[in-house]
Structures are given as C-alpha cells and as structure tokens.
Amino acid sequence: MxxxxxxxxxxxxxxxxxxxxxxxxxxxxxxxxxxxxxxxxxxxxxxxxxxxxxxxxxxxxxxxxxxxxxxxxxxxxxxxxxxxxxxxxxxxxxxxxxxxxxxxxxxxxxxxxxxxxxxxxxxxxxxxxxxxxxxxxxxxxxxxxxxxxxxxxxxxxxxxGLPHGKEVCRTDYPREIEEAVKIIEKKIPEDCEVSRRWLALRLLDGDLSFKSEIFEREGKALNHLQIRRAVSEAKMYLDKSGIPAENVGKIIASRLVEKAHEICDGAVTGETGYYKTDRRIDKIMTGRITAFPVMLLMLAAIFWLTVKGANYPSQLLSDFLFGLQDDLSGILTKLNAPSWLHDCIVFGVYRVLAWVISVMLPPMAIFFPLFTLLEDSGFLPRIAYNLDRPFSLCNACGKQALTMCMGFGCNAVGVTGCRIIDSPRERLLAVLTNSLVPCNGKFPTLILLISIFFAGSLFSSLTSALILTAVIVMGVLATFFATKLLSETLLKGKSSSFILELPPYRRPQLAKTLVRSVFDRTLFVLGRAAAVAAPAGLVIWLAANITVGGATLLQHCSDFLDPFAKLMGLDGVILTAFILGFPANEIVLPIILMAYGAMGTLPDLGSTAEIGTALAANGWTKATAVCVILFSLMHFPCSTTLITVKKETGSLKYTLVAAILPTLMGIIACVIAAEVMRVTGFC
Amino acid sequence: MNEYISLNQIKKGEAVTAVRVSGSSSTVRRLTDMGLVENSIIECVGRSPTGDPAAYLISGAVIAIRSADAQNIKVRRRENG
The missing domain is CATH 3.40.50.300 (P-loop containing nucleotide triphosphate hydrolases)
Incomplete structure (x- = not known):
C-alpha cells in the first residue's frame, strides 16, 4: 500500500x-x-x-x-x-x-x-x-x-481519522449564482475527478489560469464545447438577473469573507489586531525619520558581527587545514606518488579547498544565522514596505526588496523567490537584477579586500563593517538603476499594485535557528563551493603549470586579457580569475593568489597580512582593490544562478540579459573608477 | 449623511468602513483574499517612511497598500473612530 x-x-x-x-x-x-x-x-x-x-x-x-x-x-x-x-x-x-x-x-x-x-x-x-x-x-x-x-x-x-465521513460546511452563494452553478455543473460528467461544484464556480468567475489548467489536465473527461456553451448560458442567465459577468468573482469572494465571519462569530472572543509591541517596533522600523538609518544600522551591525566574529576562527581553521597539508604530502610521498601527481593534489586541489573552507566557513556560519534571525522575526516585510516607493519609481514592485534580501544569501535562491511577485513584468525585473546584490560567496572576498586595503589594521572591524555596508548600499543602488533601466527599455510598463501583509513580529527561536541555518544553509552552500573548488583547483593548477611556448596557459590567458583589464583598473590575472570563477564566486580570490604565487601554487596564506603582502607584491594598490570590489559586485552571476534564471524565465534571451547587464555595468563602473582614481592620484 | 472618501485620504489612527472596492480585477481579488470587502472595517495604522504605501488593519492583520490602489477603495468614516 x-x-x-x-x-x-x-x-x-x-x-x-x-x-x-x-x-x-x-x-x-x-x-x-x-x-x-x-x-x-x-x-x-x-x-x-x-x-x-x-x-x-x-x-x-x-x-x-x-x-x-x-x-x-x-x-x-x-x-x-x-x-x-x-x-x-x-x-x-x-x-x-x-x-x-x-x-x-x-x-x-x-x-x-x-x-x-x-x-x-x-x-x-x-x-x-x-x-x-x-x-x-x-x-x-x-x-x-x-x-x-x-x-x-x-x-x-x-x-x-481521515476520511472522517461527516458532512462538511458548504459556502452558499446568492441564489442567482447557485442557479448559474447548476447550469454548468449539469454538463460536467459525474466521473470528473475534480469537485464539480468547485469547477463550475471557477469557470463562472473567469479564473483564466485555472481554465487553461483544467482543460489541459482533465481534457479527456470534459467536453469543451458543451461546457463552454453551458458557461455562456450561465453567464447570460446571470446577466439577465442583473449580475454582470465581471462582478461574479467579487460576489463569490465577498460571500466567502462573510461566511468566514459567520463561522468565527461567537466562537472567537477577544480583540484581534495590531498589538502594542508591534506598533512600537514599527514606529521605529517604518518611522519617517528612523526607518532608513535603522535599516542601515542593522545591516552594519550584522556585518560587524560577521567580520569581527570570523577573524579568529578563520585563522584557526586555516592553521589547522594547512597543517594537514604536510600530512597529506607525507602520505602521498610514502605511496611513491610521482611528483607531478603529488603537486597536483597537494598544491592544486587541497590548497584551494582548504582556502575556500577556512575563508568561507566562518563568515558564512555567522552571517547566515544572523540573517535568518532577522527573517524569522518578521523584519523583512518591513524592508519591502519601506522600499516599495523607490521600487515603484522604477516601475517595479516592493516585493523585489524581499527577493533582493534573499539574494544576500544566494542569488539562485533570490531568483527562485521572485515567484512571489504577481506581475510577470515585475517578476522579470526582479529576476534579471538579482545578482547585483552580493551573495554570500562574495562576502568573504569583499571582507578580506576591505580589511587589507581600507580598514588599516586587522582589528578595525568596525571600519570594515561600515565600508562593507557602503558596498552593499552601492549594490542596492545598482539594483535600482538596473531595474529602472530595464523598465524603460526591454521591459516597459507601469508598476502594478503592491499589497503585502506585515505579519506580527515574532521572537525567533535562537537555538533552533542557529542549528538550522548552519546545517541547512551554511553547509549546503559550503558543500557546493567545495565541490566546485576541488576540480577548479586542479584545473587552475594545471593551467598555471603547463607550459606552452615558454609561458604557462594561465600566463597566456592573462597576457591576452591584460590590456583590456588594465583599462578597468584590474590586471589580466584578476580578469582571468573572474572568468574561471564562473562556477562559484568563492574561488576568485584563491585563483588570483595561485596565479601570482611562485611555482603556480597558492602561497601559504596563514594570515590576512600575508595575503596583503602577496597582493601588493603583484602591483595591487588601493585603486586595484576598489576596482576588484566594484567588479566583484557587478559581473555575470555564477553558473548556478544563471541556470536558475533560465529555468524561471524559460528564455535564453533573458538569461543572456541577466549575464550581460551586470557585466556591462561592472565594466563601465570599473573603467570610470580607474580613470577617476588615476587622474586624482588616489592610490 | 457622511460623504465617501478614498482610503488613501484617511489619516493614521482613523477607522473607516469600506463602501466600494474597485480597481483592476486582480487587485480587487487580492484585497478580497486579505479580507477587504465592502463593509469591512479598516484602520490606518501607519505610513511608510516615504508616505506611500500605508499600512491598514484589516480583519486582524496589518496590510500594506499603495496609495494608487487605496484610491480605488471608497470608504465612509465611522461615527466614533
């Protein structure tokens, strides 16, 4: 059974x-x-x-x-x-x-x-x-x-106890509607697997998406022509009784609301509504003066905790994992592995993997739970509420703020989340611009670069958090810009409606949230990154070590891209790394470091300071870091996200737009920033 | 007799009774699903920082509605707020 x-x-x-x-x-x-x-x-x-x-x-x-x-x-x-x-x-x-x-x-x-x-x-x-x-x-x-x-x-x-076999409550509609329902019901065969009354009601109130679905699914059992005729007959009857067809849906819906009231009348006592605590929190969260500063403050606080909290565990993990490297090396030597295989596994696969884990895991393990707490307590709908006006000025929907927030976790999730937006045009806007907010895979890189180049010393996590917040705000502004641009060109149209429930604030379950977000999200995302990092490590190691015509493959590639990259304030290696990082944003920085490293391997990167030195030795200045941050913020989404876009839109054209638009924005932003910094001598 | 006004015109703290709900059919349906029908009691409980949308208490839940949509909802002021 x-x-x-x-x-x-x-x-x-x-x-x-x-x-x-x-x-x-x-x-x-x-x-x-x-x-x-x-x-x-x-x-x-x-x-x-x-x-x-x-x-x-x-x-x-x-x-x-x-x-x-x-x-x-x-x-x-x-x-x-x-x-x-x-x-x-x-x-x-x-x-x-x-x-x-x-x-x-x-x-x-x-x-x-x-x-x-x-x-x-x-x-x-x-x-x-x-x-x-x-x-x-x-x-x-x-x-x-x-x-x-x-x-x-x-x-x-x-x-x-199911099926309970009792007679259930049926909502009765005004007499005319009931008569019309009967007219249609008669023409629906007894053996139709869907409730006939319900079917008749839906056909009557003109639910279009339902109509196509029902004929597709129950096509065999239903005689189209007969039913269509019955529907028009029923509508004619209603029209004669003084109920125009377009009002039917409304009458049915209103009756349901009324009936709901009848069911609860006398069975529910006490005041339902908007409670003092919620009112108080909303006064701050959505207050005219306080709303935006509070949102920024919350964002900064989350980043501060992430940056501050991730430092130490990151160091520990990295010491531990890079320590294991010697053991791995020893085992391979004992097994008499040829030296190319040894180097390939130890310096290629293992190091990139270790790097991704030690750099990625701690910030994710802090950011995800914090963000989950925010979600679970009911703050996100308020953010959508606050940001609806700016989105409506871009002819989009405030719910896009929700999908944007989901994008902080993972752009692929954000893109899927766009299903909550009713209007297809507004949904597309949200899908195509989602990757302009940095996902979790980009945060560690951003945090690292900011703390090396701008925050002065390692301990100024506050400065780092503030700069990171500014970068995020830039991503949000870029989202607005791209949304506006699209809604004036490819996706022209007026914004439709925005109706969103602001649920009561709920105290999140601290312990459960922690456990869940670590296991469900953090490990899931990390697993995906690691799965990409291992083979990528191999490919990169090979590219950095196979020599053709006096230079490595990586060298050839970066030399080729170099002139173009220089225009953007980057160099060929960085641009190559972004391209190779297509499967996962997490591996961009390791690729850069590996390419720079002597012998084409990732240098021992025990500490942030060492990474800084390695980068500086390869000509990085503050200006380079600015451009890398900009390009990291705005470039083609990772492969998973693009596949999701293709799935959600079902259109190759829009998938290409989702890739090209942010890339163009990134290139333009980098070129302008590089030029401005060169002219003003900022570096 | 009270005059009808649009929902977007009421102030925070004011309670009204819905008289006519119009607008695009999908918007009306969405509002109905949220419990807003003719004769519903609606209280404006706040505005977003930019003034639009506003938040309304409708059958026990707080619902944000854009001014453009609220404009199509005609309401009557209640006797004692």
Whole structure:
C-alpha cells in the first residue's frame, strides 16, 4: 500500500513550516514573510496507524491563483488529489484564515483544520472555541502551538481519522449564482475527478489560469464545447438577473469573507489586531525619520558581527587545514606518488579547498544565522514596505526588496523567490537584477579586500563593517538603476499594485535557528563551493603549470586579457580569475593568489597580512582593490544562478540579459573608477 | 449623511468602513483574499517612511497598500473612530 499523501496548506506566516518540521522532523527553514515556501517540499512521518507523505505547499491567501507560487498550491490541492489537506490557520487572525479553509472545503471533504499559534493568541487574550468551529465546519479542528512538539499529537490523531465521513460546511452563494452553478455543473460528467461544484464556480468567475489548467489536465473527461456553451448560458442567465459577468468573482469572494465571519462569530472572543509591541517596533522600523538609518544600522551591525566574529576562527581553521597539508604530502610521498601527481593534489586541489573552507566557513556560519534571525522575526516585510516607493519609481514592485534580501544569501535562491511577485513584468525585473546584490560567496572576498586595503589594521572591524555596508548600499543602488533601466527599455510598463501583509513580529527561536541555518544553509552552500573548488583547483593548477611556448596557459590567458583589464583598473590575472570563477564566486580570490604565487601554487596564506603582502607584491594598490570590489559586485552571476534564471524565465534571451547587464555595468563602473582614481592620484 | 472618501485620504489612527472596492480585477481579488470587502472595517495604522504605501488593519492583520490602489477603495468614516 502506498503512503497516504497529506497536503499542508495555509496562509503565509502562520507557522506552516514549523508544523511541517514538527511532524516530519525535517529541517525545513521557516520564514516569516509571504512566500517562503516557493516550491512543494515533502517529508514523511508515521503514526501508529499509517505512514504519511506530507507535502508543504506554498502559503496562499486563497485558491484563486494570482502568482506562480499560488498556482503551485492550487494545482496540488486540486489536481494532485492528496488524501487529505491540513489547513494551518493563525489563531491570532482566524477569521481571515477561515477563507482558505472554506475554499479548501469546496474542493475536498478530507480536511483537518489546524489552528496554530494558540499560545500567542492566549497571550493576546484571544479565546477560541475549537469545538464550536469544528461543529460549524464539519471537520476536525485542532489547536496547536507547533513550537511545542507535544501539541502536535492531537493533529496526528485527527489526520489518522481521515476520511472522517461527516458532512462538511458548504459556502452558499446568492441564489442567482447557485442557479448559474447548476447550469454548468449539469454538463460536467459525474466521473470528473475534480469537485464539480468547485469547477463550475471557477469557470463562472473567469479564473483564466485555472481554465487553461483544467482543460489541459482533465481534457479527456470534459467536453469543451458543451461546457463552454453551458458557461455562456450561465453567464447570460446571470446577466439577465442583473449580475454582470465581471462582478461574479467579487460576489463569490465577498460571500466567502462573510461566511468566514459567520463561522468565527461567537466562537472567537477577544480583540484581534495590531498589538502594542508591534506598533512600537514599527514606529521605529517604518518611522519617517528612523526607518532608513535603522535599516542601515542593522545591516552594519550584522556585518560587524560577521567580520569581527570570523577573524579568529578563520585563522584557526586555516592553521589547522594547512597543517594537514604536510600530512597529506607525507602520505602521498610514502605511496611513491610521482611528483607531478603529488603537486597536483597537494598544491592544486587541497590548497584551494582548504582556502575556500577556512575563508568561507566562518563568515558564512555567522552571517547566515544572523540573517535568518532577522527573517524569522518578521523584519523583512518591513524592508519591502519601506522600499516599495523607490521600487515603484522604477516601475517595479516592493516585493523585489524581499527577493533582493534573499539574494544576500544566494542569488539562485533570490531568483527562485521572485515567484512571489504577481506581475510577470515585475517578476522579470526582479529576476534579471538579482545578482547585483552580493551573495554570500562574495562576502568573504569583499571582507578580506576591505580589511587589507581600507580598514588599516586587522582589528578595525568596525571600519570594515561600515565600508562593507557602503558596498552593499552601492549594490542596492545598482539594483535600482538596473531595474529602472530595464523598465524603460526591454521591459516597459507601469508598476502594478503592491499589497503585502506585515505579519506580527515574532521572537525567533535562537537555538533552533542557529542549528538550522548552519546545517541547512551554511553547509549546503559550503558543500557546493567545495565541490566546485576541488576540480577548479586542479584545473587552475594545471593551467598555471603547463607550459606552452615558454609561458604557462594561465600566463597566456592573462597576457591576452591584460590590456583590456588594465583599462578597468584590474590586471589580466584578476580578469582571468573572474572568468574561471564562473562556477562559484568563492574561488576568485584563491585563483588570483595561485596565479601570482611562485611555482603556480597558492602561497601559504596563514594570515590576512600575508595575503596583503602577496597582493601588493603583484602591483595591487588601493585603486586595484576598489576596482576588484566594484567588479566583484557587478559581473555575470555564477553558473548556478544563471541556470536558475533560465529555468524561471524559460528564455535564453533573458538569461543572456541577466549575464550581460551586470557585466556591462561592472565594466563601465570599473573603467570610470580607474580613470577617476588615476587622474586624482588616489592610490 | 457622511460623504465617501478614498482610503488613501484617511489619516493614521482613523477607522473607516469600506463602501466600494474597485480597481483592476486582480487587485480587487487580492484585497478580497486579505479580507477587504465592502463593509469591512479598516484602520490606518501607519505610513511608510516615504508616505506611500500605508499600512491598514484589516480583519486582524496589518496590510500594506499603495496609495494608487487605496484610491480605488471608497470608504465612509465611522461615527466614533
């Protein structure tokens, strides 16, 4: 017998992922802003009775899809026919959440309502009569506080009880609509696998994305012509009854809101709303004078902690890993490995790998959890709220601020996250400009260069953090510039609407966040970087050591690029490194250092100071560092990101734009900066 | 009788009742999903630092809406705020 499939639905920010993790024990990262789960994630759990597959679908407010991620959610419930649906609701805002419950009940009877965040509701003086709501809905209703795993036992029992076989609550619409629904329903064959009533309702309210989907999926069972005729007949009937076709959707939706109120009326007591603490925090976070300085301050604080905290562990790791190098070398010698193989493995593969790990791991292990805390506590939607105006001036959507923030972690994730943006044009803008904010792979390089060339000594982490913040702000400004540029040229159009929920602030779970973000994100990203670094180390070592016509391959390549690179204030080696670093930004600096190094190997880079010396010996000045930072900020995205862009846009043209636009911006910025610095004598 | 005004005209702290929700169909639908329908009670709870969008309390949740969209929502002032 196959596993029973249960879908986990719910509004955004109701703790759906926490329920998911609680049930499956899987470490899915939870989010506190609309659209965290951008694709279906699934996990497994067992009860005494059955074993289940739990599918976490994207958070949605309704099942009439507006955005691609909502389409994913709707299609799953509607067409993939899970054996049951758990609708997770927020106890502090139940009436609004009830809308989704009612819509789900129109599709399937096998629903369990999970009212989550009961503890928060209790704190806020909200009392919910679960039995009464269950009676009114005709389905099991369970109260949980998913952060406490114990409270999920009742939910598992309720899921075990499916199918419950009771008659469920059905939303009744005005008489005319009901009649029109009947006209269409009659023409839908009995054996249609989707609820006929629901199908009729959707055909009536003119949900276009749904129409194409339904005919594609259920094409065989449905007679197009007959149904189309029935739909126009029903619409004509409504028109005669004084309901124009374009109002139908609105009437249906309003009735659902009304019904939700009826369900909760008398069953939920206490004031729901916007609480004192939230008001206070918002006063600062979104205040006219305070908002922007506070955002910058938070950013700077995160970077300061990252820079300051990463120094020491970085040193330790590097000492340790480079110490191991001798052991590895010894083993290879003992095995009588030929010297070329020895050098290749030790100086090529191992050193680059060790370097990437010791330089990358500590800042990531600090930055990711910090950033996760920020996400989980509900600050990001406020950032989108604050930045919506500037984005709308670029004819874009404020939600782009969210995808931009995701880009700090990983641009590929940011690009996927763009699914939360409704308008296809605005979504493309967000996709194409995402790589202009530096991802985690670029931070260590930026931090290192800043601390070597600008912060004076190693200990001035504060200066480093401030300069890094300035660099990030530059990335944000570049994002605005590129967005505006695109919306005036390739992607012309007016900005559409911006409607975003600002969820209550939540105290993040410190320990869990730390563990999760280290294991899920840090190690994942590091693993990817390492997987690229090892073969890249080999290739680079070979390129730096194979001699053709009196010079190494690397030499040939960098000589070729040198004149062009000089214009940009770089040199051939640096530009070669950026090109070779296409698979992962993390390896750009190691390539540079290896290419400079004598014997074509990465020098012993125990400390920042040594790296500084190595760079200076190869002609680096402050001006070079400025240009490298600029180009690092603005150049073609890494291969993973570009593949994701191709996947999301389905267009080679836009993938090319995503690569060329930032590169051009970087080249122009570097040329101008180099020229200005040369003329003013800054170096 | 109270006159109807647009939602974007109300001040922070003011509470109103929605009378007519119009605009592009997708915007109206989005608002409806958020619980904003005719007869909903809406309170303006703040503005973003640039003044647009503004934040409104609608059926227990705080929702940010752009001025351009709020303009299409006609509301009536409530008797005692």
């Amino acid at each position: 196959g596993e029973t499939v249960i879908a986990l639905a719910g509004n955004p920010n109701v703790g759906k992922s926490t329920v998911f993790n609680g049930l499956t024990g899987m470490k899915q990262h939870t989010g506190n802003w609309a659209g965290k789960t951008v694709a279906n994630a699934s996990g497994h759990f067992k009860s005494g009775k059955r074993s289940y597959t739990l599918v976490d679908i994207p958070g949605t407010y309704s099942l009439t899809a507006h955005s691609p991620e909502e389409e994913i959610a709707r299609n799953f419930i509607c067409f993939d026919k899970p054996d049951g649906v758990v609708v997770v609701c927020d106890a502090t805002c139940l009436e609004r959440n009830m809308n989704l419950v009612l819509q789900t009940l129109e599709i399937t009877e096998n629903v369990v309502v999970c009212i989550n965040l009961m503890d928060e509701a209790k704190k806020k003086g909200i009392d919910i009569n679960l039995a009464l709501i269950s009676e009114r809905l005709g389905v099991p209703v369970v109260g949980t506080h998913a952060r406490k795993k114990k409270s999920l036992a009742a939910l598992v029992d309720a899921i075990d």
